[in-house]
Amino acid sequence: MRSNTRxxxxxxxxxxxxxxAKGRVFVFTTPPRIEEDFIGVLDRMAGDLEKEKEDIFAxxxxxxxxxxxxxxxxxxxxxxxxxxxxxxxxxxxxxVERLRxxxxxxxxxxxxxxxxxxxxxxxxxxxxxxxxxxxFVAERISIPLALKLKTRKVAAVIxxxxxxxxxxxxxLANAHIPTVVGIDPAKFKAGEVVYVDGExxxxxxxxxxxxxRREHIRKGRIFMTADGEEVEILLNVDIPEDVFWAERYETGxxxxxxxxxxxxxxxxxxxxxxxxxNAPVIIRAYDVGGEKFHGTRGAMRLLNxxxxxxDSLLRIVKRYPxxxxxxxxxxxxxxxxxxxxYVTARGVRDVGFMVEVPSFAWSxxxxxxxxxFFSVGTNDLWAFFTGRERGTSDIKEQVNPVFGxxxxxxxxxxxxxxxxxxxxxxxxxxLRFLLSLGYRRFSVSPSFFVKAAxxxxxxxxxx
Amino acid sequence: MSKVVRKVRLRNKLGLHARPSTQIxxxxxxxxxxxxxxxxxxxxxxxxxxxxxxFGVMMLTAPMxxxxxxxxxxxxxxxxxxxxxxxxxxxxFNEE
Numbered sequence: 302m303r304s305n306t307r308x309x310x311x312x313x314x315x316x317x318x319x320x321x322a323k324g325r326v327f328v329f330t331t332p333p334r335i336e337e338d339f340i341g342v343l344d345r346m347a348g349d350l351e352k353e354k355e356d357i358f359a360x361x362x363x364x365x366x367x368x369x370x371x372x373x374x375x376x377x378x379x380x381x382x383x384x385x386x387x388x389x390x391x392x393x394x395x396x397v398e399r400l401r402x403x404x405x406x407x408x409x410x411x412x413x414x415x416x417x418x419x420x421x422x423x424x425x426x427x428x429x430x431x432x433x434x435x436x437f438v439a440e441r442i443s444i445p446l447a448l449k450l451k452t453r454k455v456a457a458v459i460x461x462x463x464x465x466x467x468x469x470x471x472x473l474a475n476a477h478i479p480t481v482v483g484i485d486p487a488k489f490k491a492g493e494v495v496y497v498d499g500e501x502x503x504x505x506x507x508x509x510x511x512x513x514r515r516e517h518i519r520k521g522r523i524f525m526t527a528d529g530e531e532v533e534i535l536l537n538v539d540i541p542e543d544v545f546w547a548e549r550y551e552t553g554x555x556x557x558x559x560x561x562x563x564x565x566x567x568x569x570x571x572x573x574x575x576x577x578x579n580a581p582v583i584i585r586a587y588d589v590g591g592e593k594f595h596g597t598r599g600a601m602r603l604l605n606x607x608x609x610x611x612d613s614l615l616r617i618v619k620r621y622p623x624x625x626x627x628x629x630x631x632x633x634x635x636x637x638x639x640x641x642x643y644v645t646a647r648g649v650r651d652v653g654f655m656v657e658v659p660s661f662a663w664s665x666x667x668x669x670x671x672x673x674f675f676s677v678g679t680n681d682l683w684a685f686f687t688g689r690e691r692g693t694s695d696i697k698e699q700v701n702p703v704f705g706x707x708x709x710x711x712x713x714x715x716x717x718x719x720x721x722x723x724x725x726x727x728x729x730x731x732l733r734f735l736l737s738l739g740y741r742r743f744s745v746s747p748s749f750f751v752k753a754a755x756x757x758x759x760x761x762x763x764x
Numbered sequence: 765m766s767k768v769v770r771k772v773r774l775r776n777k778l779g780l781h782a783r784p785s786t787q788i789x790x791x792x793x794x795x796x797x798x799x800x801x802x803x804x805x806x807x808x809x810x811x812x813x814x815x816x817x818x819f820g821v822m823m824l825t826a827p828m829x830x831x832x833x834x835x836x837x838x839x840x841x842x843x844x845x846x847x848x849x850x851x852x853x854x855x856x857f858n859e860e
Binding site: 357360361364365368369370371395396399400 | 782783785786787789790793814817818819820822823825
């Protein structure tokens with residue numbers, strides 16, 4: 302094992318807002334409670350939001366926090382002695398339910414709105430010691446903080462997570478504050494001087510011009526191992542707006558989750574952005590049921606109660622040559638054949654299958670005729686294989702010789718390309734384990750992309 | 765003070781979701797009059813909400829094709845109804 306304790310000189314994330322800046326790190330942690338009357342805080346925030354006239358989402362938030370219905374509900378809860386946090390949740394509940402159930406544009410925003418109101422409550426008036434010399438570092442931010450960063454004109458922002466469509470991102474972009482995403486705040490010491498390059502997605506402890514930026518940037522779909530083997534690295538994308546990451550890294554999408562799209566008009570998704578990636582885009586059909594949603598899980602649902610939605614998805618796939626459909630939770634070769642027949646009858650040429658049920662992994666040699674590709678979902682496969690409850694064991698446990706035998710069986714008995722889109726591929730030890738088993742195609746989470754590329758480049762068969 | 769009432773029909777594809785609700789409440793808020801939106805439920809009962817409350821407007825749950833009644837009472841009731849009807853039926857919230 303290599304030691305990683307030395308402070309890294311250059312950290313790589315993804316550039317969200319271009320521009321370069323230098324400044325002192327301010328690490329933002331859990332905000333302190335406000336002392337002021339809550340309603341006063343809401344009024345002040347509403348005033349700030351009102352200035353963002355062109356911004357429909359900011360106006361929506363403003364209307365909510367000034368809404369008499371909301372305030373009455375809030376006041377009733379507070380009068381009953383409910384904590385402020387809980388009062389916010391209760392006061393917003395009908396609205397959140399409504400957003401979740403019927404609204405396509407704001408379905409995903411429901412939780413964000415609740416978070417925003419909480420943030421207003423927690424740091425609406427807190428005076429952060431930040432100014433034009435500050436590089437603001439945080440796990441993530443929401444609208445109230447973004448507005449504060451904008452008014453204080455901070456030099457740059459570094460975040461661990463921020464979905465590209467999140468409203469805070471739009472505020473930072475409009476304010477031209479260089480922003481890098483995907484770097485853990487724990488890597489910084491308060492007060493240290495850093496250089497930020499929002500274009501390259503780099504944060505450095507030495508001036509950006511003093512080194513070759515290219516050494517730290519990784520882009521593209523194919524990377525070479527140290528002994529010259531090609532390895533493909535694609536990205537897992539949770540929601541369509543996150544196509545942003547694939548654009549920045551110039552690669553394809555190995556897993557586009559579609560569960561979120563169940564409540565959205567597919568016509569409103571900007572599919573052209575995916576088409577322009579000029580790389581494969583693998584769309585996994587709705588994987589619902591089980592613990593993720595109520596009801597039974599399994600591929601056959603796509604041909605029963607989800608048939609209409611599945612058909613719409615197939616029409617999208619058919620429209621763009623780089624799109625592929627992938628079927629989750631397949632149990633036996635017969636099921637794969639049923640899907641192959643169904644999909645080809647609708648003019649879609651290629652179909653891939655998730656390998657995440659042990660019976661399917663075991664019988665993969667009989668599926669070659671019906672599949673164009675396979676992708677291993679390691680978390681489910683591990684859970685079903687070992688009888689562990691999903692998500693309860695450490696990812697590192699999957700680096701296990703018996704599990705390795707199963708994964709090797711899948712690779713060796715398939716005549717089609719097999720990739721791994723499961724979480725194991727987004728873990729340092731996991732990725733090395735998969736490389737050692739012979740896997741050469743991966744789809745990883747965006748925050749792991751650069752790391753994955755570097756691991757591949759240093760990889761040698763003889764170790 | 766006279767009461768002004770007008771019937772309108774939602775013509776945008778997605779009905780009264782968050783974005784149109786924001787536009788309605790923002791616009792309604794510019795008038796002095798009390799303004800209400802009324803929707804007739806399937807059982808004949810009426811749901812009446814304050815058009816200035818985005819919370820209320822969202823609660824109407826009105827999809828495309830829904831018929832709504834705009835009701836305003838106050839010094840600028842006429843203008844308020846006219847402006848809201850224009851937003852709903854002519855501008856259609858700048859949506860499909």
